[in-house]
Amino acid sequence: MTLRISIFFLLCLLAAARPAVAEEFALSADERAWLAAHPDIRLAPEANYAPFSFVGAEGRFEGMSADYLKLVLARIGVEPKILPPAALADILKKAQAGQVDLVTSLKPTPDRLAYLQFTAPYVEVPAVLLVRREYRGPTELRAMGSTRVAVGKGFAVHEYLLATYPALDLQPQADDRSSLRKLAIGEIDAAVMDLASASYLLRQDGISNLKIAGEIGFSYPLSFAVRKDWPQLRLLLDRALAALPPAEKQAVFTKWVGFERPWYYTNRNTLYAIAGVLAVLAAGALATLGWNHMLRRQVARQSASLKEEFERNRQADEQRRRSEIRYLKLFESARDGVLIVDGSSAQVIEANSAMELLFGYLRADYLGTLLADIPPLVASESRARVVERLSAPGALPEMDVDLRTSTGVRITCELSQNDYRDGERRVVQLTLRDITARRRAEAEVLRLAQHDPLTNLPNRALLHDRLTQAMHRADRRGAQVAVLFLDIDRFKRVNDSVGHTLGDELLKEAANRLRQSVRKGDTVCRLGGDEFIIVLTDTESQEAVVRIAAKLQNALEQRFDVGGREMHVTASIGIAMYPHDGGDIDTLVRNADTAMYHGKESGRASYNFFTQEMNVRVAERVALEHALRNALANRELELHYQPQINLASGRLTGVEALLRWNNPALGAVPPVRFIPIAEDAGLIGRIGAWVLDEAMRQARVWRETSGLKVPIAVNVSAHQVQNAGFAAHVLDTLKAHSLPPDALELELTESTVLRVVDQPGNALVQLHEAGVNAAIDDFGTGYSSLFYLKHLPVHKLKIDRAFVAEVEANSDDAAIVEAIIHMAISLGLETVAEGVESDLQLEFLKSRSCGNVQGFLQSRPLSAEAFESWLQMHEAHAEAGA
Secondary structure (H helix, E strand, O other): OHHHHHHHHHHHHHHHHOOOOOOOOOOOHHHHHHHHHOOOOEEEOEOEEOOOEEEOOOOOEEOHHHHHHHHHHHHHOOOOEEOOOEOHHHHHHHHHOOOOOEEEEEOOOOOHHHOEEEOOOOEEEEEEEEEEOOOOOOOOHHHOOOOEEEEEOOOHHHHHHHHHOOOOEEEEEOOHHHHHHHHHOOOOOEEEEEHHHHHHHHHHHOOOOEEEEEEEEEEEEEEEEEEOOOHHHHHHHHHHHHHOOHHHHHHHHHHHHOOOOOHHHHOHHHHHHHHHHHHHHHHHHHHHHHHHHHHHHHHHHHOOOHHHHHHHHHHHHHHHHHHHHHHHHHHHOOOOEEEEEEOOOOEEEEEOHHHHHHHOOOHHHOOOOEHHHOOOOOOOOOHHHHHHHHOOOOOEEEEEEEEEOOOOOEEEEEEEEEEEEEOOEEEEEEEEEEOHHHHHHHHHHHHHHHEOOOOOOEOHHHHHHHHHHHHHHHHHHOOEEEEEEEEEOOHHHHHHHHOHHHHHHHHHHHHHHHHHOOOOOOEEEEEEOOEEEEEEEEEOOHHHHHHHHHHHHHHHHOOEEEOOEEEOOOEEEEEEEEOOOOOOHHHHHHHHHHHHHHHHHOOOOOEEEOOHHHHHHHHHHHHHHHHHHOOOOOOOEEEEEEEEEEOOOOOEEEEEEEEEEEEOOOEEEOHHHHHHHHHHOOOHHHHHHHHHHHHHHHHHHHHHHOOOOOOEEEEOOHHHHHOOOHHHHHHHHHHHOOOOHHHEEEEEEHHHHHHHOOOOOOHHHHHHHHOOEEEEEEEOOOOOOHHHHOOOOOOEEEEOHHHHOOOOOOHHHHHHHHHHHHHHHHOOOEEEEEOOOOHHHHHHHHHOOOOEEEOOOOOOOEOHHHHHHHHHHHHHHHHHHO
């Protein structure tokens, strides 16, 4: 007997070692009857889901899914009625309406399970990583943080990569074809998609410079979907799928993918068989020991009464009926993951398909396993809480639990629990609903509502909360709170010179430095633009605040390296103390802001504590800015004109247009007061455009009435010159007034010229080439480089009045003026000495060969009408002198 058993085990082992073969397949009488009652099975193929399902060149339904389906339907003996191919969204709408019976190439999802049932997967296609053939970088996704990886936007693998590899630089594309083409031309570094699509598209598009670097641990299981009320058809398809010979399935896969699947795909049945044989061998050892005992009891078993046989059959039928009810309840109606657990043993009795979809584990991984040991709960922080709930009978409130999928992704589920009786046994139904996206969205909404999107610092809303807490704590402890209002000086010039993108990068680095410069319990907030609020809690004294303010300024004054450019900035800080400078948040912030503006007016790069006197000055400045905003519309601005005289001939060689503002309430406001306000308030562009247009209009008038054709000099700011359309605007203005280019001369400070000299598309170069001359104003007070000076598109240097004022009494000033004149002559540039007010100054300049002079000695700035009178007198005097 033992020999027979050994031979039997050996035959089993040999059978298991052979390649797996398909199951025998034959239709039962019930199945044939059902098929006869349903002759028209409507199949809806997708029109454009290559290589799985698409319409070929001759209008036929083709693809990997089509080939698998043909093999399956051939065994069943069904010839489906193929509906016109359509998009997936349209197919699903028809399936919901009961107009489609069979769908190919679908993945089960909770919403689809409401109106469709799915077969076992007929193919599982892995997702792969593709790179160019010359690529030598890492191919492990965890090591590819800075690599640009393309993926189909909204595809399942896209969601997987977002959750599993958040550090990846993902580049979502419209489809897989776009990913491959951009990878082929080098616009991205790698691409992720399913193996079948990759292989198919590479062949279709003739792309030969790419290679598959490997799988990423994610796959696409595809199933056939059947209408909800036809379970018979779904069972038929599952049986036919199981009966397919592996060689036929492999042939379809190879046809569309281009090479055979790995050994473990085609030999799974062999693996299962070997595992079964090992189990049989183990059981056989026990069976051998009990064989004689079984023989002794064989007669007793065969002589069992008909009554006992009938009772067993009745119990089996009852158990089968209950199993069918549980199956229908779990698998036909539940869209969330459902576990049925024995209330006494805590073992899982049943699990639905949604559990497989949620966590990626097979149903077999749950059945018979203790609840505490099911894979999603292992290593989960919620394990003890879930197991503890099992011991509490009845319906319990929902609770959130953190679980892990088969790929290690952490998801949040809402757990609900209900008890019911299965005969004498207490059974617990646990329902799991994935709320990860909802919780993530809620957290993101809260974060965005309380944080600045650029720097991730707390915003105004969170500042209100933090400052309120700090004030309450200060009240309890009798301490103080310092509110620092920090503004980066002249940050607008940074944006104008390097662009907003690099400006934003500088702001982010500045935010990091500020955060690192304060204590752990302090708060750094960004209000917007270049404005920050720092809240210092439990402040001991003003000296402690000063130390931190100095530390903040020092942190920002260190060199910034942004986008390969070196930048330097400073900051102005205003400080208000609670409770001395205000008892509420708005007052504290407003007073700190006032102190900051006081610092800017005093020269910037400073910190100032708030005083009541500052409010008066800020109010005056606000009133001045408000009036200036209406000055153009109210026609309060006008131009005065000051002549430039040639020292050798005494003739008029040019006129400088100077801006004046007369306000009905404020009177005559000097330019030194309102020009800085115009720059800070962003009004200088509009005002500068008006000055240019008005000066050229007057030039046109003088040319027509008095024949005056000398150039009119107009001062322009850095903001105007750095505007991309400045050169075109100047030329358009000249054209609008029918003036030649030499009718205008642009005056710029040294710092403005140096700021734009290296910019691409330099406006000064464009205007110089068009015939518009430029002069450097206030020369000698800036930081001009002689190297730049000989290459700059300028033709004139204007010597600053500060040097001319003391030229006859101060030897240093005389030497500087003489050096500027000689340098200009050697470079072929004209010179104009500004601020000439005495005959001694005039004689000195004439003796040093200065070309032109401008100042009160010749004429004060005059209105257009007064200048015309001066011009008549000057010409008469010049003719008389001649």
